[in-house]
Amino acid sequence: MTGLSVPAVWRGRIHRYRLVAGKCNSCGRIHYPPSHSCPHCGSRGLAEVELPRMGRLVSYSIVYSVPSESRSKAPVILGLVDLGVARVISEITDAGPEDISVGMQVEAVFRRITEDGETGVLVYGVKFRPVKEA
Amino acid sequence: MPQPRPETATGIHGWGVYVPRFRIKMEYIAREWGWSDSQWKALAMIEKAVAGPDEDSTTMGLEAAAYALKRAGVDPGDVGAVFFGTESKPYAVKPSATIIAEALGVTPVTMASDLEFACRAASEGLRASLGLVASGMIKYAIVIGSDTAQANPGDVLEFTASSGAAAYVVGPSSGSAAVFEGSYTYVTDTPDFWRREGSPYPRHGEGFTGEPAYFAHIIGAVRGLMDNLGFKPSDFKYAVFHQPNGRFPLKVGEMLGFKPEQLKAGIVTPLIGNTYNGSALIGLARILDNAAPGDRVLVAPFGSGAGSDAYSIIVTDAIEEKRGKAPKVDELVSKKIMIDYSTYAKFRNMIKIVRE
Ligand SMILES: [Zn+2]
Numbered sequence: 324m325t326g327l328s329v330p331a332v333w334r335g336r337i338h339r340y341r342l343v344a345g346k347c348n349s350c351g352r353i354h355y356p357p358s359h360s361c362p363h364c365g366s367r368g369l370a371e372v373e374l375p376r377m378g379r380l381v382s383y384s385i386v387y388s389v390p391s392e393s394r395s396k397a398p399v400i401l402g403l404v405d406l407g408v409a410r411v412i413s414e415i416t417d418a419g420p421e422d423i424s425v426g427m428q429v430e431a432v433f434r435r436i437t438e439d440g441e442t443g444v445l446v447y448g449v450k451f452r453p454v455k456e457a
Numbered sequence: 458m459p460q461p462r463p464e465t466a467t468g469i470h471g472w473g474v475y476v477p478r479f480r481i482k483m484e485y486i487a488r489e490w491g492w493s494d495s496q497w498k499a500l501a502m503i504e505k506a507v508a509g510p511d512e513d514s515t516t517m518g519l520e521a522a523a524y525a526l527k528r529a530g531v532d533p534g535d536v537g538a539v540f541f542g543t544e545s546k547p548y549a550v551k552p553s554a555t556i557i558a559e560a561l562g563v564t565p566v567t568m569a570s571d572l573e574f575a576c577r578a579a580s581e582g583l584r585a586s587l588g589l590v591a592s593g594m595i596k597y598a599i600v601i602g603s604d605t606a607q608a609n610p611g612d613v614l615e616f617t618a619s620s621g622a623a624a625y626v627v628g629p630s631s632g633s634a635a636v637f638e639g640s641y642t643y644v645t646d647t648p649d650f651w652r653r654e655g656s657p658y659p660r661h662g663e664g665f666t667g668e669p670a671y672f673a674h675i676i677g678a679v680r681g682l683m684d685n686l687g688f689k690p691s692d693f694k695y696a697v698f699h700q701p702n703g704r705f706p707l708k709v710g711e712m713l714g715f716k717p718e719q720l721k722a723g724i725v726t727p728l729i730g731n732t733y734n735g736s737a738l739i740g741l742a743r744i745l746d747n748a749a750p751g752d753r754v755l756v757a758p759f760g761s762g763a764g765s766d767a768y769s770i771i772v773t774d775a776i777e778e779k780r781g782k783a784p785k786v787d788e789l790v791s792k793k794i795m796i797d798y799s800t801y802a803k804f805r806n807m808i809k810i811v812r813e
Contacts, residue, residue, distance in 0.1 A: 336559060337559070340559060340560035341560060390813070391810055391811070391812050391813040392812060394810050395510040395804065395806075395810065396510045396511060414511075416509065416511055417478050417479075417794070432520065433516045433519045433520055433523075433560060434509075434511040434512060434516050435511045435512070435513060435516060435547075436511075440812065441812065445547055445548065447516065447556060447560075450511070455478070455792045
């Protein structure tokens with residue numbers, strides 16, 4: 324992939340790095356990533372909240388055909404993670420299809436999300452991975 | 458009246474380690490490149506940690522730093538310096554320290570920089586932090602050592618070059634888990650190991666890496682520290698050194714007069730490999746995971762090029778309540794996913810994928 328917008332990557336950094344979500348002052352619901360208005364009621368009165376870093380995998384999708392820059396991660400697992408106060412969509416890392424199941428506990432980790440070609444900007448942020456017993 | 462050492466005003470408030478989950482056994486590397494088993498057995502190695510395809514020194518460093526901050530219980534706003542020591546920078550130009558500082562919530566009023574001195578860059582950051590804290594210029598510093606160490610495929614270095622990170626929150630001695638008693642640095646221009654600009658893998662001076670580099674510099678730093686403080690090896694409960702393999706730290710310890718039981722608690726390289734800037738600092742973290750109040754610890758990182766720092770620290774009562782606040786080294790080492798050589802080669806970018 325090339326042509327990522329550097330300003331957009333920069334503006335979203337705090338949300339990606341610290342798992343910061345939008346909390347609606349009118350209906351109280353939380354959404355991630357935060358947007359300019361509440362996706363539930365449309366209110367523009369929003370506060371920022373840090374989300375919990377442990378959750379459960381509610382559902383997932385396995386992407387076998389991926390762009391060349393993601394090939395070393397293939398297949399890529401996209402998960403819907405329930406954090407209690409909100410649900411987030413995230414890549415599930417450190418795991419293959421045989422390692423995951425609905426309901427399993429997952430934890431937030433800081434990873435490279437993507438990169439803009441071989442010379443462009445690196446995009447960092449939170450992903451989730453299975454919590455493993457020692 | 459002698460002036461008190463500035464170091465005694467400083468201490469470790471938190472420590473944290475990150476080890477990626479993937480491991481490769483030495484047998485696989487030996488088989489791939491036609492080495493005999495005696496080669497890696499002589500290095501006292503079992504397996505090494507491998508960073509996943511979405512991990513790098515910045516991501517691992519952030520995880521270690523977040524754990525260290527958890528143990529420290531310090532407000533990120535009170536951190537006045539973030540020093541990131543690595544020899545595997547994701548960007549050749551652009552600091553990783555600012556990414557980590559931002560993710561931790563330390564920005565914008567802080568010093569932040571990436572340091573380079575092979576495997577002892579983070580240790581230079583640690584020594585600088587002692588000065589900054591002792592002088593009162595800053596309250597807390599976060600020092601991170603993190604590497605995804607590179608080795609030319611088939612080079613003997615490939616048995617040990619691994620991935621991992623350690624981080625420390627340094628602050629005033631009061632309230633800290635371990636107080637510094639003194640520090641000492643010993644450097645010379647010694648070309649034992651290097652990587653030229655633009656070159657993907659380091660070169661090393663074969664037999665030259667041992668005697669005039671690793672051993673001479675660690676011995677120089679440790680003897681200098683012990684002379685300054687009037688200590689002898691038996692005054693320390695534990696000693697931990699840079700560990701490029703499983704054998705060197707035992708040998709340098711023995712040369713300095715330490716006993717195996719003082720050295721064993723800090724040796725982690727046989728199970729995870731040489732994590733470069735993380736190496737001695739992960740060993741120290743394992744000691745802090747288990748140490749008792751009153752224990753005196755000697756720590757001496759080493760970096761090629763070459764130099765070593767020696768520190769003496771005394772563990773305090775505060776260690777007990779901090780220990781359980783983040784994962785211990787043994788827990789991180791035991792959570793592993795075994796991979797074969799081809800997966801390792803893919804994860805470490807040793808297989809060329811043409812970008813479409
Ligand atoms: Zn709303």
